[in-house]
Amino acid sequence: MSPAQSAESPGVAQPQNPAARTVLDASDISRALTRIAHEILERNRGADPVVLLGIPTRGVGLAARISARIAAVEGQSVPTGSLDVTMYRDDIGLKPPRGLEHTDIPAGGIDGKVVVLVDDVLFSGRTIRAALDAIGDIGRPRAVQLAVLVDRGHRELPIRADYVGKNLPTSLVERVTVHLTEYDGTDAVLIADKTKVEA
Amino acid sequence: MRHLLSAGDLSRDEANLILDTAEEMRSLADRPIKKLPALRGRTVVNLFFEDSTRTRISFEAAAKRLSADVINFSAKGSSVSKGESLKDTALTLQAMGADGVVCRHGSSGAPHLLATSGWMTGSVVNAGDGTHEHPTQALLDAFTMRRHLGSLEGRRITIVGDVLHSRVARSNVLLLSTLGADVTVVAPPTLLPVDMTSWPCATSYDLDGALAKSDAVMMLRVQRERMNDAYFPSAREYTRRYGLDVHRMAQLPDDAIVLHPGPMNRGMEISAEVADSARSVIVEQVTNGVAVRMAVLYLLLSGSNDTTEEQTA
Secondary structure, eight states: OOTTSGGGSOGGGGGGOTTOEEEEOHHHHHHHHHHHHHHHHHHTTSSTTEEEEEOTTHHHHHHHHHHHHHHHHHSSOOOEEEOOOGGGOTTTTTSOOOOOOOOBOOTTOSTTSEEEEEEEEESSSHHHHHHHHHHHHHOOOSEEEEEEEEEOOOOSSSOOOSEEEEEOOOOTTEEEEEEOHHHHSSOEEEEEEHHHHHO | OOOBOOGGGOOHHHHHHHHHHHHHHHGGGGSSSOOOOTTTTOEEEEEESSOOSHHHHHHHHHHHHTTOEEEEEESTTSGGGGTOOHHHHHHHHHHHTOSEEEEEESSTTHHHHHHHSSSOOSEEEEEEETTTBOHHHHHHHHHHHHHHHSOOTTOEEEEESOOTTOHHHHHHHHHHHHTTOEEEEEOOGGGSOSOOTTSSSEEESOHHHHHTTOSEEEEOOOOGGGOOSOOSSOHHHHHHHHOBOHHHHTTSOTTOEEEOOSOOOBTTTBOHHHHTSTTBOHHHHHHHHHHHHHHHHHHHHSSOHHHHHHHHO
């Protein structure tokens, strides 16, 4: 996704920003993830074929939460890992080199499984394109599905999410930031006007 | 970071970034498709004026796994043997559009000259220059030790052997001290540089005294090809005083490891039993070398050149 995507934005300073407005609070996020967990089970008729892969940074935390909810409902845990897409991005040659995030493929691999990619914000779709390429180098899943906490629109590629926490119509000057307790100390989805933030 | 010329140029953060990136690259070895698209369309030239097996192959494998195009150049069988200068060779590489040049040269400072002369614009990686430095070897040694020992902060590391002629020793001392390790260099007086005061390490002539408190021991190769003088009376005496055999190895703490940059003179600085023992991580060093060199090439070459230049300027 573009630099405006939450995982890359230095969002720690933002709760203090008066321009930022909370669109999802902790209980909203919790309910959305519970629903997504149920939808994943319903759609795939159980947890058997499912492998959850979170996209760093915050997708990994979200995948772990969905995994915990599936385990609570089904009584069996689903393999959960992380997938770094840095080296598959289409802008890798255009920006300064970036450090890599951790990739952790569950022991059973992904061949013949249903891989559910988990990310926090779906924006241009470029991150997901990169993730699809990365998956292709790791194995051949039976299907790939996409779960996101927020879909903010403005797609630049023909990509859509299978499971959406909240559809959030935004304008391009707005910035969507996801905070999770694991990384930011609090659960919230914030929206701010980029022009005001910078002013 | 634009070039990698000396292990001493790396800050602790930069060194850790390379080692952390290498950790991710290392996991690629377990995948069915050992290839990443990060350097697609980039050209890496391996410019080797001196013989090398593992370093050249390691850099070649690293660049290929990152999808770069690799051109191998060795002085033998090239125009260098007809008397072409380093400058003209560099201009040729520039004309061919090399994005990165991995340079090994018998003269200390040759990679530095390539990087700073303005003859070419690509990134230069020092793959060993004379008796000066070999930074990627130090990085892979640090990486191997980190995998076995955890953080190197406060770890005691002993480097044994021909320090005078060893670029590996110099790069390791610089890098390991940056990473917070306590480094001791052990060698016969004739194989230590005359003035060691600028080296961030302790020195000793007594191997047995240093072994008992070492978390890792690195044996250096006795470099016969660089020895024009009698540095020690005989190979046998060197082995008796500074060689690592099973009896000496028994003095090491239980979880200590033994490293060697290769190629080994078995029976000289290291006995065959030690080289093949469970403590020896010498084969693992080679595997880790590819991961570390991938990390270095990735961090130097993957971004846009313009922004890297702005950052270093």
